Amino acid sequence: MEWLTAGRWSPYAVGLGIGILCCFTFMLSDKAIGCTTAYARTSGMIERLFRGARVVERPYFQKFRPEVDWEWMFVVGIVIGSFLSASLSGHQRAEWVPETWAAAFGPSVAGRWLAACAGGVLMGFGSRWAGGCTSGHGISGTLQLALSSWLVTASLFAGGVITALLIY
Amino acid sequence: MFSVLHRAKRTQMVLGLMAGVVFGFLLQKGGATSYDVIIGQLLLTDFTVVKIMMSAVATGMVGVHLLRTLGLATLHPKPGSLGSSIVGGLLFGVGFGLLGYCPGTVAGAVGEGRLDALFGGVVGILMGTWIFAVLYPRLQRSILVRGDFGELTLPELVRTNAWAVVVPVSCLIAVALLILERAGL
Numbered sequence: 001m002e003w004l005t006a007g008r009w010s011p012y013a014v015g016l017g018i019g020i021l022c023c024f025t026f027m028l029s030d031k032a033i034g035c036t037t038a039y040a041r042t043s044g045m046i047e048r049l050f051r052g053a054r055v056v057e058r059p060y061f062q063k064f065r066p067e068v069d070w071e072w073m074f075v076v077g078i079v080i081g082s083f084l085s086a087s088l089s090g091h092q093r094a095e096w097v098p099e100t101w102a103a104a105f106g107p108s109v110a111g112r113w114l115a116a117c118a119g120g121v122l123m124g125f126g127s128r129w130a131g132g133c134t135s136g137h138g139i140s141g142t143l144q145l146a147l148s149s150w151l152v153t154a155s156l157f158a159g160g161v162i163t164a165l166l167i168y
Numbered sequence: 169m170f171s172v173l174h175r176a177k178r179t180q181m182v183l184g185l186m187a188g189v190v191f192g193f194l195l196q197k198g199g200a201t202s203y204d205v206i207i208g209q210l211l212l213t214d215f216t217v218v219k220i221m222m223s224a225v226a227t228g229m230v231g232v233h234l235l236r237t238l239g240l241a242t243l244h245p246k247p248g249s250l251g252s253s254i255v256g257g258l259l260f261g262v263g264f265g266l267l268g269y270c271p272g273t274v275a276g277a278v279g280e281g282r283l284d285a286l287f288g289g290v291v292g293i294l295m296g297t298w299i300f301a302v303l304y305p306r307l308q309r310s311i312l313v314r315g316d317f318g319e320l321t322l323p324e325l326v327r328t329n330a331w332a333v334v335v336p337v338s339c340l341i342a343v344a345l346l347i348l349e350r351a352g353l
Contacts (some may be wrong), residue, residue, distance in 0.1 A: 006197070011219035012345075014198030018220065019227020021190050026232050026241040029183050030174045033191060035271040036297065039290075043298035059308070060301035070184035075275050077188015078195070082279030085196035093281040098203035098268070116284045119266025120274075120292015121299070126263055127271055128300035129307070130256025131246050134270035135191075137257075138221060141246050143228035145322040145333055148248020152257040157210075159261015164210035167265065 007089045022143060031070055032144065034136025036127040038075040040064050060128075104168055130156070170240070192276045201276035203268040203284070210265055215353045219345060226341040233334050243321070250315030267292065 003009070025031045044066030048055040055061055086092045096109045105111055127133045130152045132141060138156070141149025173179065192201075198220050199205040208214025235241035264270060267289050269277050274293065277285035300307075322337075323330040 008199055009194075009197040011198055011216050012223045014194045014200070015220045015223025015225075016227050017194045018191065018224035019229075019231060021187060021194070022224070022228035023231035023235060023241075025183075025187050027235055028170060028173060029180055029187070030170070030242060030244075031184070032244055033187065035275070036293075039271060039293045040297040040301060043294045043301065046294065047298065058301055058304070060304040064301075068181070070180050073181050073184035074188035074191070075272070077185040077190075078192035078272060078275040079188075079279040080185075081189035081192025081194075082196040082201050082276035083192075084189070084279075085193045086201075086280035089197075091196075091280060094283060095281060096283045098207075098282070098284065100204045100207050101268070112284050113288045115266050116268075116288025117292040117295075119263045119268070120289045120294075121263070121296040122292075123260050123263030123267055123271065124293035124296020124298075125300045126256050126259030126261070126296070127293075128256075128297050128304075129312070130253055130260055131248065133260065133272065134221075134264075135272040137246065138270075139224050139228065143225045143232055144243045144245045145229070145330065145337070146245035146248070147317060147320045147322060147325055148246050148253045150322065151248060151250075151253040152260075155254045155257025156261040156264060159258040160210045160264035161212065161261075163262045163265025164207055165212075168207075168211055 005088050005090075007091060018139065019143070022140060029070060032136065032140035033074065034071055034132055034140055035075050035078075036124070036133045036136060037064050038069075038072040039124055040128055041066050041069070041072060126156075191272070192279055195273055195276040196280055200273050201269075201280055201282075203277070203282070206270075206273065207268045210268075215348050219348065222341045222345055226338045229334055229338055233330055236330075245319045245321050247316075247319045249313055249317060251311040251313065255311060263292075263296070 025033055041064055044055055044061040048066055097107055097112045101112055137149040137152040142153055195201050199216050205216050209217035269285055269289050274285045274289040323333045
């Protein structure tokens, strides 16, 4: 069982696994894997805590109701799966500032937190603007040969590469 | 064939969770839950993420189209438009470069104990999706429908059988991966 406790697997083995997983979700659940509607629904659930049922008056929350669905469970599963994998290999951590970030911008937690938060806001906003993310468009959409997904994937990598090269 | 299963709500919730566990496990084992690996990809020094994605897409593309040909799966291509797909992708990309995780890998990063992912990334993404929900009625009437092409797929675009695209695209991906390995990346 050494492969379960290994720190890293070949990217090709991982990719093959994800491809097979996609086949199963299409077949058994009639679903393509994706992540961002779960965040949109959760933001609606949080708003509901403050504003009550009026939240569903927003047209976007009529389209993506603030409730738990398949994709929401999928994202929760990702946290659990990664926790299991990291625990098995002893790579579980409690880390605020990643190595590469610290080497370039110093060990300040506040600096990393601000950048992560700002990046998260833009990414959350952009993901709903584009109708999907690196999973929903980047993997599930491109494998279905959707035009939208190939355009989004090219644009998001272009934006990401340019931004990373500019800040580093 | 699986339509009864597709309608079984509770079972589907469990299946969603299980699929997520497998996905998260694979992402972590592949290193894709690490900021350093993802930012390495965006800085074009570490091609792990591209290798994972390309091999997943090639495998899934052949598999899902095979299932579709056998009548065991239905495709769900997402609709898009130039205004939505390109502008949205670029906005996402800028956030991607700053955060260094995507909405899926950030959940995996939380699972392995990365606090910048939890308190920065997840919180930020929740705020971003909420801001979009608030602005949606206005955006929906303007930029999001600019250059709309609906649920068009590449085979439909060039008016051909899906396999006439699946086979060459998966071969191209294999060649691209081979070139990456040859180049020592």
